[in-house]
Amino acid sequence: MSAPVSTQRFAVVDVETSGLSLRRDHVLQVGIVVVDGDGVVLDRWSSLLAPRSRWFFRVGPTKLHGIRRRDVRHAPPGPQVLHELALRMHGARFVAHNASFDTRFLQKAATEHGVSLPIENPLCTLRMSRALDPQRTQSHRLGDLCTRYGIELVRPHDALADADATAAVLPHLLRAHGITTVDQLAALPSPS
Secondary structure, eight states: OOOBGGGOEEEEEEEEESOSOTTTOOEEEEEEEEEETTOOEEEEEEEEOOOSSSSSOOOOOHHHHOOOHHHHHTSOOHHHHHHHHHHHHTTSEEEETTHHHHHHHHHHHHHHHTOOOOOOSOEEHHHHHHHTOTTOOSOOSHHHHHHHHTOOOOSTTOHHHHHHHHHHHHHHHHHHTTOOBGGGGGGSOOOO
């Protein structure tokens, strides 16, 4: 018999990047909220990442994420931040809203910095939400999901705030999909 989903640990991660291009843009901030299947928060952490070059780097849409060059210039180096992220993710199932975006940027950063990140079988709350609405009659943006489920999204486009919001949405989506055991997680839509 499979363990109840409440026993599963989920590492809900969000990244803020300098843009949308995997080729030229990079991770500026990472946030992680580790929760159990009932949504009880077990751990929270976030950090900015120093750019690889201290002098020439992009921060992208500052009006969107609020991160300025001076904020990241003296942030911890990428390897240190990614090692800490890997430690906090260990033994938990990776979750993100639009997981394919976050995983691609994290894997690129991990490769560049020589760090191994435990991202296997990620869950995507965006895909989980869309699967509940095959006719696409509703928006599945994180802010709209928060409104739908009565969750406060404090600072959109801050990695920790978005990870908090995604972690709060996750139990609602698990219930909506009828997920009560860990084995049933395999039936959820995975990111492409």
